[in-house]
Amino acid sequence: MQCNRCGKCCKHAYFDLHIIDGDPQGLLPWLTYHGCEVLKSGKKFMLKTLIPCVNWEIKDGIGNCNIYENRPQMCKDHWCKEAECIKPT
DSSP, rough: OOOOOOOHHHHEEEEOOOSSOOOOOOHHHHHHHHEEEEEEETTEEEEEOOOOOTEEEETTTTTEEOOOOOOOOHHHHHOOOOGGOOOOO
């Protein structure tokens, strides 16, 4: 997939979240109260945090990665999953 440099993956950090047998400890509301967003894709949960990349900036209304040509391999390999996820109900 070609990166369109939208910056969605640079504005937030995503982590796999393993929820087993529902949510007996009330973890999902706790994460929400602490500024995280829980996303669901099928049976898989992801945690979206408000941690932006230090190399992402907006100049003249256009987002830009300051190290795009030399970005880490994990950024090159990243598949934007935000479009595949929906908020759990």
